[in-house]
Amino acid sequence: MTTLSAAAEEARRDAVQSYKPKRKWTIGRILNKTLFWALIVFLFTYTLFPYVWAFLSSIRPNSANGQIPVQYWPENLTWEHYQYVFSERSGFLPALRNSAIVSFSVVIISIAFGASAAYALGRLRFRGRSFVLYTILSMTTFPAIAILGTLFQVVRQANIYDTVFALIFSYLIFTLPFTVWTLTNFFRAMPGELEESALVDGASPFRAFWQILLPLALPGLVTTGLLAFINAWNEFLFALTFTNSDRARTTPVVISSFSGNTQFDVPWGAIMAASVTVTLPLILLVLVFQRLIIGGLTAGAVKG
Amino acid sequence: MTQPVIPVPPSAAVVNPVQRRNEDAPRASWAKARERLAWAMVAPSMVVVIVVALYPLAQTVYYSFTDARLTRADEAVWRGLDQYRFLWEDRNFRGAFVNTVQFTILSVLFETILGMATALLIFSNFAGRGLLRTAILVPWAIPTVVSSRLWQYMFTEPYGVFNDITQYRLPQLVDWIPGIGSSLAGIFPAPGDSIPFLTDPTLSLFSIIAVDVWKTTPFMALLLLAGLQTIPGDVYEASNIDGATKWQQFWQITLPLVRPALLVALIFRTMDSFRVFDVVYVMKQGSLDTQTLAIYAQQALINGDRLGRTSAVAVVIFLCIALMVVAYTRLVRVEENS
Missing domain, CATH: 1.10.3720.10 (MetI-like)
Structure with missing residues (x-):
């Protein structure tokens, strides 16, 4: 079956790639490594920050959500946005x-x-x-x-x-x-x-x-x-x-x-609470079934 | 995964219990029964495709030549090319067309570059590659409406996080560099001088593209990664022995060999971007300066009750996308022949 051979091929490739003769630490190599890991850190931040930011905004009061300069570490945690989102009014x-x-x-x-x-x-x-x-x-x-x-x-x-x-x-x-x-x-x-x-x-x-x-x-x-x-x-x-x-x-x-009475009164806390709630089941599905999902997304693309 | 393989004697596999008794007549009836079963099994899907897609598509083409209204579509009068002529002369439609083309080209370009970089990173064997592969699925799985609202908040003026970073954090960060720091800090907007990411027409196009790129790069990266994984490893080993640099390897081995996967990804993304609706609608609430064709069509239907005009826009979108499919299949065929 294709999944089996794909996994075997991946394991073989890993083995081939991880076999590298030891090299000396030159300045060029250190620079290269630094750049490589900087790129990886950037990709992780770029990918996950918006979602983390949404979560943080959903657990702090709206007064903090419109604050200048921005409050990066939330103070005065609150569940009021979730309470509103799950109430009948919303x-x-x-x-x-x-x-x-x-x-x-x-x-x-x-x-x-x-x-x-x-x-x-x-x-x-x-x-x-x-x-x-x-x-x-x-x-x-x-x-x-x-x-x-x-x-x-x-x-x-x-x-x-x-x-x-x-x-x-x-x-x-x-x-x-x-x-x-x-x-x-x-x-x-x-x-x-x-x-x-x-x-x-x-x-x-x-x-x-x-x-x-x-x-x-x-x-x-x-x-x-x-x-x-x-x-x-x-x-x-x-x-x-x-x-x-x-x-x-x-x-x-x-x-x-979801919108406020004026442009300056957007209920960001509630929007983010609802967003986090809606996305949670999807993230769980992705974590549990990621291999199947990736397989399904790329099926047909490789065979042409 | 292992599969149970049931041993079958080769002769028994081709002979049917029914066929054994009489040669011709039962075999024919067997084939007929099989054909009937096949059609019965295909029928539900075909009915759905006809009712939900083919019939509405035919109706759309017809309505595009009429002055149909939603409320009284039965009284639609044939108007020939009037709707298309209207679109041709409508400044908003031309604006929407230009916006859509700009959006498509730019977002596909950016997500291809970023997707390729991501795929190469994941493909290169580093600790945590599995984690990155899982992480990039998050933007892909998030509903477009949600990702639009997340970024809308980050782009908000004046208190969004991007305005905070450009006015306060980045100047602070570069100011710390000895020597050139203070002059570098001068290029960022002064505190209180926020950037209108979502209200300036040109900037907002790029803000919307940023959201789309964030959301769709994972798909690009995963397709390219699948393509990379079909390249046999010994090709790289051989070129390593020949002393090729990484840069040469990318242009002369990776790119040509990943081309089929890249083509498929490109065409999928191009078609998808061309009908963009959600991200623009949510971030700008249909404001004219970034209106796309899909929004133009939806607004003509909902706010204007103009079924005929919506249908004409729909036909334009459909033809453009059909053209892309034809171009794509041509390209692939050329690839296969060469």
Whole structure:
């Protein structure tokens, strides 16, 4: 399997690279090393500082958030912003609920539809196969903005404006084609003997899919599910356009609309508290599943 | 990962229990059943693609030639190229087009350079490379709306952290350098002289690009890293023996060999940047000086109820992106042939 060989290759490369004859410490080498580590420190700071800053701003009073010069180490810690965000006044809790409903539904539908289509496309020969495959592949680069107006029309006619159904329905356009395409490659890479032996034993192709190939495709299902979840959780354009109340608004829309009475009275503490809360589940997912996520992101790019 | 391999006698693998009884007729029905199953399994996805993408796309093209309104799209009257002519003459549309192109070129350029640097750093074997690879996933996973608001706060005038750094911290830092320190400190804005990162039209374009680069560099870096990992290690070992410098190795080995991955990453990012909406909308709330095509289209629909005009903009965006896809597939094919 590809993951195995990739890991082995990486281990081999590490071994080759870490074998270096001892060299003397010259001035040039010290300068080089310093520059190298400075670059690494810069990259870490650049990558993580905005998020750390958001967290610090979420636990200090707003008077400190608008202070000049800036207060780098927070004094007077407070949870008031989190209390506000989780109170009824902010409208954040319903948004969190809507985001969860939409994201989980999108993941389940994408996987159910996607895995079944991918099995047919990757394993069964049938007329029209390449037509279906290329239609779906061309959808993976589809710009959502190109259908915004007409999709709005469809949503209104179907009477699902300002409901979570409008979002679940429209999000499939960017999660489903990707899921089908990735899983098709996944199924295709599996050795053929697996299902043939089941077929010989008299199982139907559908049972071979359901009982043998699907469990083996679990890493692929998890990867595509994760990416679909993150995409749905973060989506903004459709959510902004197809909703207008607590009934269906998702967290990105609510966070984008938090504002004060004047330009000088922006509730940064609350904005940052909500931002930290929304991002936390994503960071946990990234920490736990980073290998699968990186694999899913780069799949197809290397093969060309 | 290991896979259970079930031993199958080679002859049994090709013969089917059904086929054994009668030769031709059952095989045909078997193939037919298989075809029916395949279509049944593909059908849900195809229905979704048709209902959510292909049908709306066809409708969009049609509406772009009409004066359709959201509220009464049925009464749309055919107007030929009127909408496109309007766009051609509209100063805001041309502004949005220029903004989008500027944004796309600059942000893709910056994130390619930064992404390449990150990928090379992670690829070079240092303690903590795994940590860096995990860390760069954080900006990627953060919702665009959230990252826009984080940076909006940091760019705020006058109390944002960037204004603090440029007015107070950096002058203090360089002042400490003996000799030239005090004159170096003079190039930074005086205390109280804050920089309008988000209100100045030119500066705000760059502020928005900075946010986009922060968010999308990880994707670039990971794709390039995957490309780097396909380069066989002995190529470097051989060139080391030949006495090549690191710089020569980068231009003559790394870059040519990572080119396919770079091309894929470039085209993905270019298409994505061209339809940019979230980051600009949240940071500037649709202000005209940095409006992009996607924002122009959304505003025409929501604030103007102009379905026809939105559709015309949508067609323009779609055609531009389709052109990029064609250019990309051409490039890749040329790569494969050469």
